[in-house]
Amino acid sequence: xxxxxxxxxxxxxxxxxxxxxxxxxxxxxxxxxxxxxxxxxxxxxxxxxxxxxxxxxxxxxxxxxxxxxxxxxxxxxxxxxxxxxxxxxxxxxxxxxxxxxxxxxxxxxxxxxxxxxxxxxxxxxxxxxxxxxxxxxxxxxxxxxxxxxxxxxxxxxxxxxxxxxxxxxxxxxxxxxxxxxxx
Amino acid sequence: xxxxxxxxxxxxxxxxxxxxxxxxxxxxxxxxxxxxxxxxxxxxxxxxxxxxxxxxxxxxxxxxxxxxxxxxxxxxxxxxxxxxxxxxxxxxxxxxxxxxxxxxxxxxxxxxxxxxxxxxxxxxxxxxxxxxxxxxxxxxxxxxxxxxxxxxxxxxxxxxxxxxxxxxxxxxxxxxxxxxxxxxxxxxxxxxxxxxxxxxxxxxxxxxxxxxxxxxxxxxxxxxxxxxxxxxxxxxxxxx
Numbered sequence: 001x002x003x004x005x006x007x008x009x010x011x012x013x014x015x016x017x018x019x020x021x022x023x024x025x026x027x028x029x030x031x032x033x034x035x036x037x038x039x040x041x042x043x044x045x046x047x048x049x050x051x052x053x054x055x056x057x058x059x060x061x062x063x064x065x066x067x068x069x070x071x072x073x074x075x076x077x078x079x080x081x082x083x084x085x086x087x088x089x090x091x092x093x094x095x096x097x098x099x100x101x102x103x104x105x106x107x108x109x110x111x112x113x114x115x116x117x118x119x120x121x122x123x124x125x126x127x128x129x130x131x132x133x134x135x136x137x138x139x140x141x142x143x144x145x146x147x148x149x150x151x152x153x154x155x156x157x158x159x160x161x162x163x164x165x166x167x168x169x170x171x172x173x174x175x176x177x178x179x180x181x182x183x
Numbered sequence: 184x185x186x187x188x189x190x191x192x193x194x195x196x197x198x199x200x201x202x203x204x205x206x207x208x209x210x211x212x213x214x215x216x217x218x219x220x221x222x223x224x225x226x227x228x229x230x231x232x233x234x235x236x237x238x239x240x241x242x243x244x245x246x247x248x249x250x251x252x253x254x255x256x257x258x259x260x261x262x263x264x265x266x267x268x269x270x271x272x273x274x275x276x277x278x279x280x281x282x283x284x285x286x287x288x289x290x291x292x293x294x295x296x297x298x299x300x301x302x303x304x305x306x307x308x309x310x311x312x313x314x315x316x317x318x319x320x321x322x323x324x325x326x327x328x329x330x331x332x333x334x335x336x337x338x339x340x341x342x343x344x345x346x347x348x349x350x351x352x353x354x355x356x357x358x359x360x361x362x363x364x365x366x367x368x369x370x371x372x373x374x375x376x377x378x379x380x381x382x383x384x385x386x387x388x389x390x391x392x393x394x395x396x397x398x399x400x401x402x403x404x405x406x407x408x409x410x411x412x413x414x415x416x417x418x419x420x421x422x423x
Contacts, residue, residue, distance in 0.1 A: 093307050141306060180305075
């Protein structure tokens with residue numbers, strides 16, 4: 001009799017208004033990735049290039065919400081993932097992109113694409129394929145329910161590993177001193 | 184009342200002795216016990232505003248920085264209920280201001296951040312206010328970044344009670360409360376504030392910053408990177 005093979009957990013990841021630094025930090029778990037791959041398989045992720053998220057056990061979101069597409073992707077993840085994790089400062093509190101929040105959006109677009117010195121005939125891009133920017137950048141928990149948060153800019157590979165292994169072991173994830181960082 | 188419990192109370196089951204006039208947090212600190220706090224600094228008269236040091240004294244919630252103990256008083260501090268409430272207070276402080284730790288020179292030496300680590304604050308929970316608070320870089324030696332102010336009033340107390348200068352004040356009420364600089368222009372450069380002032384060295388967060396020394400101690404090697412804030416009753420911050 002053969003022992004039944006334990007199905008692998010499905011994990012999806014994405015970067016919204018982030019810099020991919022959190023994904024780079026995720027890769028910093030180094031050879032532990034091989035250990036992880038024995039337990040999980042990746043669905044939508046920059047690592048697989050799958051474009052849409054199917055039903056998953058864990059969804060990991062880097063970055064906050066700065067445009068309409070970010071909101072659509074986030075909702076797709078929430079609808080498909082049993083557990084949703086906010087990874088890093090931008091997903092948790094808006095982070096660097098949210099530093100634009102005290103400026104008005106028209107002023108920023110005008111400054112960046114039109115008024116700045118050296119922009120000859122500059123114009124604000126309006127291709128219908130471009131997602132519309134939001135008035136303010138928001139952390140993801142302001143739009144969907146988020147189950148777990150891994151703070152840091154970026155969180156260390158060790159912090160990401162700790163949360164994932166705690167979850168895979170069926171435990172409440174806990175980051176102690178040294179792993180919990182906001183910087 | 185038995186004579187045995189005169190001048191002692193219990194803090195989370197441990198017996199703590201106190202002297203006349205001491206508050207609960209002062210007696211706890213003298214006994215080497217940490218109670219989370221932000222607006223309290225043992226060098227200054229208590230302000231009782233941040234409420235982070237709230238304990239249960241004989242079953243009633245009270246700020247331990249202003250409440251004096253009674254003989255035999257039963258004080259609870261490190262309980263799930265109180266720590267949950269403290270975390271909620273911290274989350275409100277975080278969303279009311281702009282606490283963007285990755286760009287803050289005080290990161291790692293910040294009592295607000297370290298207390299949030301200590302109390303396992305994993306997210307701000309509430310919606311961000313993203314207030315608009317311009318910085319004051321007018322002074323040649325010091326920068327004021329109001330985005331991080333938690334209204335603890337330590338700079339107000341230091342400038343008034345120690346420096347005798349009244350450089351800072353809290354203005355407005357309720358959610359409109361904010362820190363102001365006592366000059367006609369509102370700029371720090373137009374006051375007699377100097378780096379020798381006590382007020383230059385008491386900010387528990389990253390509002391009052393000496394210019395050009397921000398990263399002398401690199402991130403990762405700072406006070407609370409090495410030890411959690413609860414390791415000592417009151418932190419001594421590196422470079423302060």
